[in-house]
Every structure is written in structure tokens, then in C-alpha cells.
Amino acid sequence: xxxxxDHAHDRVLDHGTGLDEAGVLAVLRLPDDxxxxxxxxxxxxxxxxxxxxxxxxxxxxxxxxxxxxxxHFCSQSGLFSSPVRSVWLDIPSLVAAAEQTxxxxxxxxxxxxAVRGPDDKLMAQLREGVAAIREAVDIQVAASLGMLTQAQxxxxxxxxxxxxxxxxxxxxxxxxxxxxTHTWQERWDTLSMVRASGMEVCCGGILGLGESPxxxxxxxxxxxxxxxxxxxxxxxxxxxxxxxxxxxxxxxxDALRAIAAYRLALPRTILRYAGxxxxxxxxxxxxxGLLGGVNAVIVGNYLTTLxxxxxxxxxxxxxxxxxxxxxxxxx
Amino acid sequence: xxxxxxxxxxxxxxxxxxxxxxxxxxxxxRFCPDCRRRMKVQVLPSGWSASCAVHGRTxxxxxxxxxxx
Ligand code: SF4
Ligand SMILES: [Zn+2]
Ligand SMILES: [Zn+2]
Numbered sequence: 260x261x262x263x264x265d266h267a268h269d270r271v272l273d274h275g276t277g278l279d280e281a282g283v284l285a286v287l288r289l290p291d292d293x294x295x296x297x298x299x300x301x302x303x304x305x306x307x308x309x310x311x312x313x314x315x316x317x318x319x320x321x322x323x324x325x326x327x328x329x330x331h332f333c334s335q336s337g338l339f340s341s342p343v344r345s346v347w348l349d350i351p352s353l354v355a356a357a358e359q360t361x362x363x364x365x366x367x368x369x370x371x372x373a374v375r376g377p378d379d380k381l382m383a384q385l386r387e388g389v390a391a392i393r394e395a396v397d398i399q400v401a402a403s404l405g406m407l408t409q410a411q412x413x414x415x416x417x418x419x420x421x422x423x424x425x426x427x428x429x430x431x432x433x434x435x436x437x438x439x440t441h442t443w444q445e446r447w448d449t450l451s452m453v454r455a456s457g458m459e460v461c462c463g464g465i466l467g468l469g470e471s472p473x474x475x476x477x478x479x480x481x482x483x484x485x486x487x488x489x490x491x492x493x494x495x496x497x498x499x500x501x502x503x504x505x506x507x508x509x510x511x512x513d514a515l516r517a518i519a520a521y522r523l524a525l526p527r528t529i530l531r532y533a534g535x536x537x538x539x540x541x542x543x544x545x546x547x548g549l550l551g552g553v554n555a556v557i558v559g560n561y562l563t564t565l566x567x568x569x570x571x572x573x574x575x576x577x578x579x580x581x582x583x584x585x586x587x588x589x590x
Numbered sequence: 591x592x593x594x595x596x597x598x599x600x601x602x603x604x605x606x607x608x609x610x611x612x613x614x615x616x617x618x619x620r621f622c623p624d625c626r627r628r629m630k631v632q633v634l635p636s637g638w639s640a641s642c643a644v645h646g647r648t649x650x651x652x653x654x655x656x657x658x659x
Contacts, residue, residue, distance in 0.1 A: 317635040342599065342620035346630045359636040499598065537616055559635035565616045569636065 264293065264300055267523050272304050277483050277524045284476035286520035291512060298515060298551030301522035305552050308526040312584040313576055314489075314555035316367035316401075316531070317360025317569075320562040321348050321388065322381060326373040328405075328440045330428065332465055334498035334563050335373035341500035343563050353388045357396045363558050363569040366586045368392070369401040369424060369461075371562055375441065376406040382414060389418050397586060401461065406441065406449045412456045422459035422488065425449050429464050430474035431481055437468050450485060459488040463533065466517050467495030467509035475517060479524040489555065490528050492521060494535030496564060508535070511544045515551060522552025531555035537567055545572075549579055592623030599626045619648075 263278075263285035270276050278286065289297055325337040325345030334341040348356070353370070360368045370388060372381055381404065389400050402415060403424035415423065427446050428434065434443040454460050462485055464478060482490055494509045509517075514536075522530055532553050536545055549556075556576075558569035576583060595602055596619030597610035618631050622642035629640040641647040 319634060320632075323632070342628050344628050344630050346632060348632060352632065352634065356634045359634060363635075560633050560638065563618075563631075563633055565618065565633070565638065 262293070263289070264296055267300060267304075271523050271526050272300065272307060275308050275526050277526055278520075280476050280480045283479045283520045283524045284473055286523055287472045287475055287513075287516050289516060294512060294515060294519070297519040297523075298547060301519040301552030302550050304522055304526050305530070305554050309529070309554050311581055312554070313549070313581045314367060314529055314531070314584045315363060315365040315573075316369060316555065316557050317356070317363065317365050317559050318369045318371055318403075318557055318562060319348065319353065319356040319360075320373065321353060321370050321384060322346075322372040322374060323348075323563065324373055326375065328375050328438065330438045331502040332437065332468055332495055332498070333373075334501055336501070339500050339502065341498060347384070350384075350388050350391050354391050354395050357392045357398055357400075359559070361396050361398045363573060364583050365558060366399055366584055367401055367422070368396075368398045369403055369422075371403040371424070372405070373562075374405045376408070377404045377411055382411065386414075386418055389420065393419060399586070401459075403461075406445055407452060409452055412452045412458075416456050416458060420458065422461050423453045424461040424489075424491070425453065426464050426491065426493075427462055427478070427481065427485075429468050429470055430478040432477060433468070433470045433474045447485075450487075460485065461489040461491065462487040463489070463491035463493065463531070465493040465495055465535070466514065467506065467535075467539070468503060469506065476520070479521050482521075482528075483524050487528060489531055490521065490525060491531040491533035491557070492518065492553075493533040494539040496535040496538050498563075508539045511540050514539045515544060515547055518548045518552050529555045531557065533557050534561045534564065542567075542571075546575060546579070549575070549581065594621055594623050594626040596621050596623045599628075 323346045324335045324343045326335050329338045334343045357368045401422035402420045431443045497506045558572050595607045599621035618638040624645045629642050631640040639649040
């Protein structure tokens with residue numbers, strides 16, 4: 260009997276058209292014994308429509324903690340009893356972080372701030388920081404600063420930020436359960452401005468917030484409608500003091516099913532392993548995902564938590580014979 | 591001697607901090623082990639540093655400095 264993977268073979272692998280919501284849901288509901296086949300197909304789709312390169316990125320927090328928003332998964336909200344304190348990174352440390360990232364062979368360095376949107380102080384710090392990085396380090400600079408005004412979008416373009424990250428986080432229908440201080444639509448509006456500016460759009464989310472499989476499928480298709488250059492896929496790492504602090508992490512098999520399903524929904528997108536993979540997938544699962552549709556990684560530490568050493572990921576890519584994307588290939 | 595769990599801020603003498611110790615493999619410390627104040631923590635791609643207003647700065651490779659820097 261033909262199942263969704265046979266259908267996906269024709270539609271996604273042969274024609275490069277992503278699965279629709281029903282198809283994504285069917286992949287998310289595949290029994291365990293079909294998971295290897297789903298990952299295999301997702302890998303073939305990635306190889307065919309994206310190629311073998313893996314895009315490597317480092318991230319750093321320019322302004323940590325004290326955020327006025329209430330995203331229930333986030334240890335940087337100032338509204339919860341999280342132990343994360345508010346702190347700013349100075350420019351020399353920012354440049355050092357970019358240097359550490361470039362030393363791994365990464366082509367992308369993303370500067371992140373825990374804010375609703377940037378104020379003048381943050382924009383000034385970013386301007387100075389990006390200029391200092393461009394002076395000292397050969398790497399592409401991305402930013403993630405929350406919701407933007409048109410003037411801020413224009414300024415980011417002018418200072419040479421080539422990609423902007425703003426995650427929709429979860430399905431539109433589930434977002435109000437996760438965030439009450441702003442709306443999914445407000446996030447979408449920022450993404451629309453970023454898209455129109457010519458910056459590359461980076462937009463993903465977090466799985467394991469309590470969303471249903473149907474909402475996971477809904478989210479994949481909402482991302483496909485946005486058609487971002489990159490989708491970072493996070494798995495909830497339950498943070499002490501946050502409303503989701505006691506949730507169990509996503510089981511590894513569900514995470515892998517989601518990786519395959521998201522690749523089959525987004526055949527041409529850079530699909531990046533972001534936070535939480537160490538906890539949800541461990542070493543073995545990390546490998547399965549890299550052979551199951553993922554074609555980008557964040558290496559080293561995250562914003563408030565630690566990752567596995569960059570060298571371990573680079574050794575794994577080497578072993579899997581997946582080449583790291585070079586800077587020349589991205590310019 | 592540290593008196594406080596640097597992950598949850600609880601007294602090391604009270605309760606079981608096995609889960610905190612395990613979690614610390616993938617997290618920097620958040621509480622000063624000497625006085626349980628919340629520390630200012632900075633995470634960089636290949637390291638972290640944490641500083642207590644009273645007891646100074648520490649990092650993965652640095653022993654706590656006695657000078658408060
Ligand atoms: S806006 Fe960003 S930093 Fe602020 S609470 Fe939400 S996820 Fe955290
Ligand atoms: Zn503890
Ligand atoms: Zn102290």
C-alpha cells in the first residue's frame with residue numbers, strides 16, 4: 260500500500276514541491292518502523308534540492324535577560340523567576356565571539372538581543388559592534404533583535420546585516436497559549452518588512468511547547484508560506500522558573516519525525532539544528548538528523564545554555580562526509 | 591567550601607542536587623556558590639563567565655579570583 264512517503268517521493272523529491280498540511284501530519288504520525296524511511300527520503304530531498312553543504316553558524320547574546328515579553332519557554336523574560344540576570348556584552352567580547360565562531364569555519368555569526376524590539380541604545384551598540392566585526396573578522400553577520408520598525412530595517416540593511424532572524428515560534432493557532440504580550444501577526448509584520456528589504460529571512464520556532472501534532476503540521480505549512488531562507492528548529496529545553504520549566508523534553512523519535520516532516524514541507528530551505536538538540540537527541544540523534552534533512556548547525560554555545568564543543572560537530576560532519584559551506588559559496 | 595548549588599541556589603546541605611549537577615554539563619552556573627546571589631553570566635560561543643557582585647568572577651577554566659574581578 261502506498262503511504263505518504265511514496266506520495267512525497269513524487270511530489271517533493273522529484274518536483275521540489277513541499278508537502279501540504281495533511282501530508283506533513285501524516286509524516287508526523289508515521290509509526291516508528293517507518294521513521295528510518297522518512298529520514299532517508301528527507302535526506303535525499305535535502306541532497307537534491309540543497310546539496311551536501313552544511314551551513315555552520317555561531318550565535319551570541321548582545322543583551323541578555325530582562326525582556327519585557329512573556330514567551331513561556333524563555334529564561335530571558337523579566338516576568339518570570341528565572342535566574343538569568345540582565346547583562347550587556349561589550350564590543351571587544353562581541354568581536355571575540357565572532358572570532359571564535361569564524362575559527363570553527365562558520366560562515367554565519369548571529370547577534371541576538373532579548374528585547375521586544377531595539378531601542379536607540381541597542382541600535383547604537385549593534386552599529387558599533389557590526390563595524391568592529393567587519394573590520395576584524397571574515398564572516399557574515401546576522402541579527403535577531405525582536406520586532407522592528409521600517410527605519411530599523413533600513414538601518415540594518417545599511418550597516419550590512421545580511422540576514423534577520425525572527426521566529427514565529429509555533430503555529431498561529433497555538434501562539435496565544437505561549438505568548439500573551441504580542442501577537443503572531445506582529446511577528447509576521449516584521450518578517451514581511453525584512454523580506455521586502457532584501458535581507459535574508461530566518462524564521463523558525465520551538466517544538467515541544469505543548470502543541471499538538473496537527474499544530475506542528477500547521478506551523479510547518481505556515482513557515483512554507485513565508486518561504487524563509489532559513490528555518491532554525493529548536494526543541495524545548497525546559498528552563499527553571501519559566502511557565503514551561505516542568506515540561507518534559509520532546510522524545511527523540513518525535514523530534515526526528517518532525518525533522519523529516521519539516522524537510523518534506525520545505526525542500527529548499529536551510530534547515531538548522533538550533534537549541535535543545537543535545538537534550539532531546541543526544542549524539543546519536545544529532546547524527547540521524549544530519550542524515551535526515553538537517554543541513555545547518557549552530558556550533559558551540561547558545562545564548563544562555565551551552566552546546567557540545569564545536570570540534571565534536573565538525574568531526575561528525577567530516578565523518579558523515581558532509582562539507583562545511585565555505586564563505587566564498589555564500590557571497 | 592561552596593555552600594550553595596550554583597544551578598538552583600538551594601543549600602547543598604539540603605536536598606538532592608544530582609539533577610542540577612547533571613544539568614550543569616550544558617549550562618553555566620547561575621548562583622554564586624559562596625553566597626547564593628544571582629550572578630551576571632555571559633555565554634560566548636566557546637566559553638562563559640559568571641560574576642558575583644561580592645565574590646568576583648569565574649569561568650570554565652578560571653578559578654575564582656580573590657580580587658573581585
Ligand atoms: S521576546 Fe525573545 S527574549 Fe523576550 S521573552 Fe520572548 S523569546 Fe525571550
Ligand atoms: Zn541545585
Ligand atoms: Zn557571591
